[in-house]
Amino acid sequence: MGQIDFKDKVIWITGASSGLGEAMAHEFADCGAKVILSGRKEKELVRVQSQVANSSILILDLLQSETFENKVNDAISLYGHVDIIVHNGGVGQNALAIDTKKEVQHTIFDVNFFSTTELTQYLLPHFKKRKTGNIVLISGVLGKVALPGRSSYSASKAALHGYYDSLRAELIEDNIDVTILIPSFLKTDLTKKSLSYNGDRSNKEAETAGCPVDKAAKQVANAVFKKKYQAFIGNNDKGRLLLLISRLFPSLAISMVLKQVKNN
Ligand SMILES: NC(=O)c1ccc[n+]([C@@H]2O[C@H](COP(=O)([O-])OP(=O)(O)OC[C@H]3O[C@@H](n4cnc5c(N)ncnc54)[C@H](OP(=O)(O)O)[C@@H]3O)[C@@H](O)[C@H]2O)c1
Structure with a gap:
């Protein structure tokens, strides 16, 4: 992949207490970065910080938007x-659209979409003043490919593409980059922690064996270093194929997904 060097770069990761966020913290630090670890669980962040060189903790609940301005200053x-913010914190969904309560739909959007736009708005003046910065979004294949029971989650990820493709165009002359990453299925507890129709944890097991997060984190570091507009993250597997098929033959993609769901 070539030499990836983030020496002297300060990288702020949301959702750094587990999964991909934790793995990215290790990877960015291994590539020389100073890492700011954000999340709402202090105990988990202390555990991650004890293993990641040059890292600091900044407690941040992505549902508390009234704290965002101060958190950005902190x-x-x-x-x-x-130098770089990685909007990684996210929450999944495991409930049919017809059942999912309005409050749950809003929570999913607040965490997965509005937290990113609001934090970015507070951070942008700093990036503009320094004439440098990279805004990194962790989207997902489900923002592009339909899966039953994920309506609000998929919509919140799809919304990232519309918003940040537009923002990228606004920032081209400011030397500020926007990198949208599209992970396929990852080996994390996202599905277990995903919200059911009333906001309780679904405790469902993931249907697909996912990509190990340390492998995904290496791909993320490569894409961020190269300031890619967009990149697929994960095993060279069905996710990538589905992405392609859904673009070219949407009805075939839906029948493939439904067949897989029935077989599980
Ligand atoms: N796993 C996959 O297959 C997959 C595929 C595509 C994209 N992604 C995306 O990858 C990102 C990381 O997910 P993951 O798979 O690594 O799962 P994960 O281990 O559950 O990570 C999600 C992170 O977001 C944090 N978070 C959730 N709600 C929060 C809130 N209100 N305030 C602050 N932090 C909050 C979680 O902290 P808590 O422990 O406190 O909840 C956790 O640190 C997410 O954006 C997800 O949508 C995952």
């Missing part, structure tokens, strides 16, 4: 500046 103060 993040900048930790190392004097922020």
Whole structure:
């Protein structure tokens, strides 16, 4: 993959307490970055920080938007500046659209979409002043490919593409990059922690064996280093194929997904 170097870069990761966020913290630090670990579980963040060189903790609940302005200022103060924000924190869904309560739909959008736009708005003046910065979004194949029981989750990921493709065009002359990453299925507890129709944890097991997060984190670091507009993350597997098929033959993609769901 070539030499990936983030020396002296300050990278702020949301949802760094587990899964892909934790793996990215290790990977970015291994590539020389100073890492700001955000999440709402202090104990988990302390555990991650104890294993990641050059890292600091910034407690952040993505549902508490009233704290975001101060949190952005706190993040900048930790190392004097922020170079890259990775909007990784996210929550899944495991409930049919017809059943999912309005409050749950809003929670999913608040965590997966609005937290990213609001934090970005507070951070942008800092990026513009420094004439550098990269805004990284962790989207997902389900933002592009339909799967039953994921309506609000899929919509929240799809919304990232519309918003941030537009923002990228606004920022081209400011030397500020936008990188949208599309993971396929990852080996994490996202499905277990996903919300059921009333907001309780679904505790469902994932249907598909996913890509190990350390492998995914290496792919993320490569795409961020190369300032790619968009990149697929994961095993070279069905996810990538489905993405292609859904673009070219949407009805075939839906029948493939439904067949897989029936077989599980
Ligand atoms: N797993 C997959 O197959 C897959 C595929 C495509 C995309 N993704 C995306 O990858 C990202 C990381 O997910 P993951 O798979 O690594 O699952 P994960 O281990 O559950 O990570 C999600 C992270 O987001 C945090 N988070 C959730 N709600 C939050 C809130 N209100 N405030 C602050 N932090 C919050 C979680 O912290 P808590 O422990 O406190 O909830 C956790 O650190 C997500 O954006 C997800 O949508 C995952």
